[in-house]
Amino acid sequence: MNIDLETIRKNYGMEKSEFADLIDMQEFYYSQYETRKELPSKYVYILWTKLKNFPVPADFFFYTSFVLEVNMRYHRMTQSDIAKMFDIANQSTISGYLRDNIPMYEKKEYFLKFRPLIMPSILLQNDKKAKLKEITDLEAKGNFILVEKRRIQKQNRIRSANAAV
Numbered sequence: 001m002n003i004d005l006e007t008i009r010k011n012y013g014m015e016k017s018e019f020a021d022l023i024d025m026q027e028f029y030y031s032q033y034e035t036r037k038e039l040p041s042k043y044v045y046i047l048w049t050k051l052k053n054f055p056v057p058a059d060f061f062f063y064t065s066f067v068l069e070v071n072m073r074y075h076r077m078t079q080s081d082i083a084k085m086f087d088i089a090n091q092s093t094i095s096g097y098l099r100d101n102i103p104m105y106e107k108k109e110y111f112l113k114f115r116p117l118i119m120p121s122i123l124l125q126n127d128k129k130a131k132l133k134e135i136t137d138l139e140a141k142g143n144f145i146l147v148e149k150r151r152i153q154k155q156n157r158i159r160s161a162n163a164a165v
Helices: 005-011 016-022 027-036 041-050 065-074 079-085 091-099 105-111 128-136 144-164
Strands: none
Touching (some): 005 016, 016 027, 065 091
16 A cells, blocks of 8 residues: 655654564565555554554555455355456455455455445444444455556566467
């Protein structure tokens, strides 16, 4: 996800090494993310849990594997159907996404392929904190930036092969 890490890091008064340690990443790799101004949502989620008032987009928690599962069931789709819709070669990738409730903000545009996109409603009853914890209690797994780059490379190879013919 696109994020100005340098500005955010400086607002918290932290060095690169401190920020990298916070998300359990080597400083070298963190520096690359900071330069590209992108960070996988699993690390954004970790920062959100560890730093007070860490900025996440207002719709960050709308794009999770739980929402994917809700839409899959609503539209009566199989994991294979979802893999085809998302242009992911392997159905087992979808199984991996659905194993835990994980942030999937990098796949936001794929969710928009659902017509209509179903967002689970959150009924706030007596204990607001318990319900809030439910929607934000995710597993910090998955690195969809890498998956996305592989998908684009595959599409480019197919286009090149078709153009050569």
